[in-house]
Amino acid sequence: MPDDDANPTPDQDDPFLNPDVISLHGELIEESAEEALNLGAYSDEEIAALVFEGVDRPVPLPWLDSLEPSERELAVAMGMRSLTVRGLVEALPLDDVQGTLQQTSPPEVWTLLGMRRHAPSMVVAERTTTMGTDWIVFYEQEQERWLAEFITAQGFHEFVLAPTEDTALALMAWSGVDPQTQVPEFDLRLTVDEVQGHDPRLEPVGQALVAVTLSRTDPAVPDETTFAGLYSGPEGSYLSQREADGLIRFRGEGFDAIEEFVHSLLQES
Numbered sequence: 001m002p003d004d005d006a007n008p009t010p011d012q013d014d015p016f017l018n019p020d021v022i023s024l025h026g027e028l029i030e031e032s033a034e035e036a037l038n039l040g041a042y043s044d045e046e047i048a049a050l051v052f053e054g055v056d057r058p059v060p061l062p063w064l065d066s067l068e069p070s071e072r073e074l075a076v077a078m079g080m081r082s083l084t085v086r087g088l089v090e091a092l093p094l095d096d097v098q099g100t101l102q103q104t105s106p107p108e109v110w111t112l113l114g115m116r117r118h119a120p121s122m123v124v125a126e127r128t129t130t131m132g133t134d135w136i137v138f139y140e141q142e143q144e145r146w147l148a149e150f151i152t153a154q155g156f157h158e159f160v161l162a163p164t165e166d167t168a169l170a171l172m173a174w175s176g177v178d179p180q181t182q183v184p185e186f187d188l189r190l191t192v193d194e195v196q197g198h199d200p201r202l203e204p205v206g207q208a209l210v211a212v213t214l215s216r217t218d219p220a221v222p223d224e225t226t227f228a229g230l231y232s233g234p235e236g237s238y239l240s241q242r243e244a245d246g247l248i249r250f251r252g253e254g255f256d257a258i259e260e261f262v263h264s265l266l267q268e269s
Contacts, residue, residue: 016114020107025114028161029143036162036170039112039147044155045079048072049089050109056117060126060135063155112159115139115147120269121218125171128211136174138167140269168262176210176232177258184236184252195248205240205250208233218269228265230258 015021031037042050044064064072083089088109119139126135132153139147146167150158162170190199198206208231216226229240229250237258240250253261 015104015110016118018107018110021110021114024107024111028111029141029145032145032161033143033163036160036166039159039161040108041156041158043079043082043157045075046083046088047079047157048076049079049083050105050113051116056113057122059137059149059157060151061155062133062151062153112147115141115161116149119147120220121216123214123216123265125175126213127174129209136171138171138266140266144268146266164263164266168259168266171262171266172255172258175212175230175237176208177230177237177255178232179255181232181234181236183254184238186238186250186252188250189243189247190250191247202250204235205231205238207235208238214265216265220269226265228261 028037028039044061047059048061048064064075067075080089083105084091087106089103089105091103116139119141121140123138123140124135125138126133134153135151137149137151139149141147141161144164145161146164148160148162148167148170150160160170184204186204188201190202195202210232212230212232214226214228214230218224227242229238231238231240237253237255238250239253239258239261240248243249
């Protein structure tokens with residue numbers, strides 16, 4: 001979150017240790033055991049105004065990234081104004097003589113930012129359809145919860161906190177996995193070069209209407225990122241994963257097998 005001081009620090013007064021923030025976080029974790037909780041929606045420019053570059057993990061900002069640098073700077077300033085109007089940011093005077101200000105936010109904002117920043121692992125899903133590209137970024141939470149950040153192609157971010165089971169089913173539905181479709185009889189191993197060269201044997205996979213790339217990163221082992229692909233259409237779903245020998249395996253899978261895979265992707269760190 002930008003600060004009007006010349007040298008702002010992201011952890012000024014450590015708002016994540018504020019008793020109200022800690023209490024609210026615990027309440028949200030408990031309440032989400034019964035049903036998924038919607039934690040609000042923000043625009044690209046509002047997200048950019050709230051987070052700290054180099055501290056908070058970067059996420060897609062599709063609308064903001066389409067702008068020129070000068071336009072982007074203006075958009076982020078407007079994002080801060082929007083947050084102020086919404087009551088999500090407040091400027092408090094620090095020094096009346098020098099006119100310095102400190103910007104602060106209510107507990108619900110710091111709680112959300114804390115869930116994003118301090119998550120022990122993160123899963124990114126990128127979906128491509130004929131309508132374009134959108135994303136979900138998942139942040140692991142305690143007690144088998146996940147915070148999902150849905151990001152549209154237009155640059156709107158919606159946050160939902162839910163148990164792992166609900167999160168897995170939501171990801172599968174978003175990926176177009178249909179329990180009623182048949183399981184394709186398809187099992188193929190290819191080199192990376194063959195995949196990148198659009199090997200003609202991948203034609204059945206290429207006919208899928210929904211293509212989702214999945215990656216999981218654990219900050220404790222940042223060099224070990226798990227990648228996979230999920231492709232779905234009227235003829236069924238296909239799953240791709242890298243094998244131990246470096247080949248990439250594409251295979252037709254049914255609903256239960258994909259659900260098992262998604263659960264393994266969302267397992268606790």
